[in-house]
Amino acid sequence: MRLTDSIADLGRDALGLVAGLGKAGLLLWGALVQIPRPRKGTPLLVKQIYVVGVQSMVIILVSGLFIGMVLALQGYTILVDFGTEQSLGPLVALSLLRELGPVVTALLFAGRAGSALTAELGLMKSTEQLSSLEMMAIDPLRQVIAPRFWAGFFSMPLLALMFTAVGIYGGYLVGVEWKGIDDGAFWSILQAAVEWRQDIVNCLIKSFVFSWVVTWIALYRGYQLVPNPEGISRATTQTVVQSSLAVLALDFLLTALMFGK
């Protein structure tokens, strides 16, 4: 009896997962696949880019600077033993471009903007604002979900680019200004190592994949939550946990596809 119970539980979880994916897909489909209305849509989008992107800038820039500085300092203490401290530039730039830029930005974005999106949608749902919109014949998917999705989708890659650029500057500050690596050698070795296709395009691809996933999870969790205080707090936690796990797993997959050959 216990064995059949646990098999039944497994089946229920699997069905729930598939149903969840289907609902999330329908949510995104309903929000995105429609005729664009630039006149009404643009102000909503601008407002959401402000909330999602501009307000995340400070945390992204500060963390980028510090992560670049820490990376340079740790790299320097090891590289200096081999007399190759001039390779600090590629170390910092490549680790930021290939991994840390997109991944850390996505994690911070999930914590800063994703949780806020979920909580906002949850409060809208619990105060029945979404139902009111429907009663006034306004599609909440179009009015509420779509601008938030596009804002998140386009803001996060921009944030990742800023994170990476500021991080490389942080590495420069520690390596050149503090530890006294030659300025010209730092940049020339860095420029020789970083490639447009291999590093920057892949950084952008990763950022767009992560921003898609994080924003999608945040919106789905907010739209589907149980509208009471406990439900909102649970959905917010789920947003952060699930998008972080999804980002880390996808990062491994993408890295294996891009650099595994």
Add this chain to the structure above:
Amino acid sequence: MLTRKIEFLVGVFLLAGLAAFLVLVYKVANVEVQTSSDTYTLTAEFSNVGGLKVRSPVKVGGVVVGRVSGIALDPKKMEPVVTLTMDKRYNKFPETSSLSVLTSGLLGEQFLGLTPGFVDDDVATLKDGDRIYDTHSALVLEDLIGQFLYSAGSKDKK
């Protein structure tokens, strides 16, 4: 007035993102805007290219004059054929020039060193599509050690 401020900040955000992108492209990746018209192509046969890679530089006395654009195996001769994309500004190399696979530093990347040959009245310059026949292959450390051990061993027997 509030929406105006928000719009301004969003504009600043987009500009900051664009600036970061441009910094990464031009300062970090150092993308050179290069059209195909100002380059010409040469090929060369080696017996061993070692660790040479596509995009490895071709240098004359340390100055980069081109890049490796392709490495393939000649299916008949079973020898690697390297395609070089050379800068049009340097198009006066004589046919007698030679290429060798060199290493920058002890552990550095490998690159192609081009040594210009002698110039004579009946020696033409290298043109698009020409092949360089005078090539020196990469030094393979294992072969070198093998030869050294072999010669040291044969010395002991005498």
